[in-house]
Amino acid sequence: MKLLVSVVDGAEAELAVAGGVDVVDVKNPAEGSLGAPAPGVIAQVRAVVPAELPLSVAIGDLPALPGTAALAALGAARSGADYVKLGLWGTSTTEEAVAVLRAAREAVDRDAAVIAVAYADAARVPSRPLPPAELVSAARRAGVSGCLLDTAVKDGRGLLSWLSAEALAALVAEAHGAGLAMALAGELRAEDLAVVRATGADIAGVRSAACRDGRRTAALDPLRIARLRSVCAHEAPSAAATAPR
Numbered sequence: 001m002k003l004l005v006s007v008v009d010g011a012e013a014e015l016a017v018a019g020g021v022d023v024v025d026v027k028n029p030a031e032g033s034l035g036a037p038a039p040g041v042i043a044q045v046r047a048v049v050p051a052e053l054p055l056s057v058a059i060g061d062l063p064a065l066p067g068t069a070a071l072a073a074l075g076a077a078r079s080g081a082d083y084v085k086l087g088l089w090g091t092s093t094t095e096e097a098v099a100v101l102r103a104a105r106e107a108v109d110r111d112a113a114v115i116a117v118a119y120a121d122a123a124r125v126p127s128r129p130l131p132p133a134e135l136v137s138a139a140r141r142a143g144v145s146g147c148l149l150d151t152a153v154k155d156g157r158g159l160l161s162w163l164s165a166e167a168l169a170a171l172v173a174e175a176h177g178a179g180l181a182m183a184l185a186g187e188l189r190a191e192d193l194a195v196v197r198a199t200g201a202d203i204a205g206v207r208s209a210a211c212r213d214g215r216r217t218a219a220l221d222p223l224r225i226a227r228l229r230s231v232c233a234h235e236a237p238s239a240a241a242t243a244p245r
Helices: 010-018 039-048 066-078 094-108 132-142 165-177 190-198 222-233
Strands: 002-007 023-026 055-061 083-087 113-119 146-150 181-184 203-206
Touching: 002 010, 002 222, 010 023, 010 039, 010 222, 023 039, 039 055, 039 066, 055 066, 066 083, 066 094, 083 094, 083 146, 094 113, 094 132, 113 132, 132 146, 132 165, 146 165, 146 203, 165 181, 165 190, 190 203, 190 222
Parallel strands: 002 023, 002 203, 023 055, 055 083, 083 113, 113 146, 146 181, 181 203
Antiparallel strands: none
């Protein structure tokens, strides 16, 4: 399982790279769970991330407006994104989700992979986003590259507060059966990663767990990132990652 760490600018991206992250993700938390960064920020991050490391970009908790999704996806791809994460915030039905995802996929035209994002806590969001159980079906029908299950509200209740390990494993298996990559995120803590890895997920996404003191607003910590990556890869931590601090 690979480790994705979310950053907000180039300086944080350099810290994530120093920690040995597998995927650098850029977003703007001030605008929501999948808040979109400005094109200049994406370009800044891309400039400091080695070419061999993929760059993931959130393009927003989006309404059911395919044209808006297409324009946002194209902007992220043109700014250097390898993966474009699209939050299915305003799509309550599979048909709406497919239309938005398909528009984004067609806009990037293979320049970037589109990732469909649903929310494990969708039931508590007033807009009633697409239920997690419909995520894989929508992604498959839209012809996108993969799925991500996240949480919409960042209040300390992470992914495993909303879905059991067994339910997550079933969702991962469904995605793999459809030929889709599957990532899991949502305030995952270091102690959650072994459980997430056991579900068969391809990628685990974190922010708080990679920061000093486990606070999402604190600075990223390369040593924390190195330890998290070791758990994801099921490897023994390096000496640097286990050194007293």
